[in-house]
Amino acid sequence: xxxxxxxxxxxxxxxxxxxxxxxxxxxxxxxxxxxxxxxxxxxxxxxxxxxxxxxxxxxxxxxxxxxxxxxxx
Numbered sequence: 698x699x700x701x702x703x704x705x706x707x708x709x710x711x712x713x714x715x716x717x718x719x720x721x722x723x724x725x726x727x728x729x730x731x732x733x734x735x736x737x738x739x740x741x742x743x744x745x746x747x748x749x750x751x752x753x754x755x756x757x758x759x760x761x762x763x764x765x766x767x768x769x770x
Contacts, residue, residue: 704754
């Protein structure tokens with residue numbers, strides 16, 4: 698909550714979580730990914746071609762969205 702209070706709701710921010718393949722999410726610092734503690738937006742992750750994660754403001758709430766790693770944010 699503290700962090701999202703200072704973010705721009707019209708922007709999206711990469712959070713350092715990515716998928717090298719087959720929905721095996723990993724943090725960039727190698728911290729284990731805990732699947733029970735996630736903040737995905739409804740119907741996310743949505744595509745095998747979107748292998749990076751951003752936090753963005755959608756449906757009046759902040760949440761995670763999978764996105765192509767080459768996307769500009």
